[in-house]
Amino acid sequence: MERRAALKGLATAIGGLVVLPSWASNWNHTTLQPTDLLSAEETPLLASVVDTIIPKTDTPGAKELGVDRFIQLMIKDCYDSKAQETLKKGLATVEEDSKETFGKSFTACNAAQRIHILEGMGLSDDATSKGFFTMVKGLTIQGYMSSEYVMTNITKYEMIPARWNGCVPVNQ
Template identity: 60%
Template sequence: MERRVALKSMAVAMGAMAGLPAWASGWNKSSLKVGILLSADQSAVLKGVVEAIIPKTDTPGAGELGVGDFVQKMVKDCYDKKSQDTLAKGLETLNTQSMKDFNKAFTDINRAQQTQLLTAMEKSGDADQKAFFGTVKNLTIQGYMSSEYVMTNITHYEMIPARYHGCVPVKQ
């Protein structure tokens, strides 16, 4: 590598490192919005779905930890347009089926009825419904297990494991 190229690369890297804190300090929860993938009604149904997959027990449920927003953000940012459409269509199908079977929206029916609808969707012969449920289920588990609450209170994640305790009293 030539010296000029190396010096130019180092100068660019130093400039980026100097500007990064100023750029990142403006971040807050409102500036990192989920994005507009789903309507408010669809977001509420998605929150109900993730809560039905991992309900609240002695630990918070997936809906309470904001896993619905995680699922929506992951599908919006990491999945193709077809998968995004499958998510929106699956939520609409779920809500329509709930209205047809129970005369109530998915968010208004009880947990047993929600589980019944989700089980029927999982066992459905329709490939889109299976894809919807599989995607939401996998992302719900991923979002729940990587949430701050679970990582700190249940799995006791340590960023740097195997600490070294140098000064430990020794018994004779």
């Protein structure tokens, strides 16, 4: 190996280790910037879908933790335009199914009606509906589990788990 390549690799590794703590820090709903991915009508609809997937119990729900903004940010920054269109078409389908089935908007439905609509999308033969539900459900779980509240209050997140304690008494 050449010395320049070795030094370049070493510098990259050290830089990565210096930046890692700031990159891997927990997010919360105040750190997420609003995106222009969804319209003003679609944003509360996504929040209702997220709230249906992980509702509020004795712990905050996904909507309360701002997971809907996390999903918008992830899809805008990390997914291709096809996934962005799937999100928009899926939200339109949710609204249409709600109006056809129950005669009212998805946000106005009760919890059982919302679950019925989302379960129907998950079991649908339509690739767009099923893709939407799978994508939003996965991102909801990811966003909820990596939120600051869950990481600090529920899972007791440790940046470097499995400490090594060298001074442990050994019994014979």
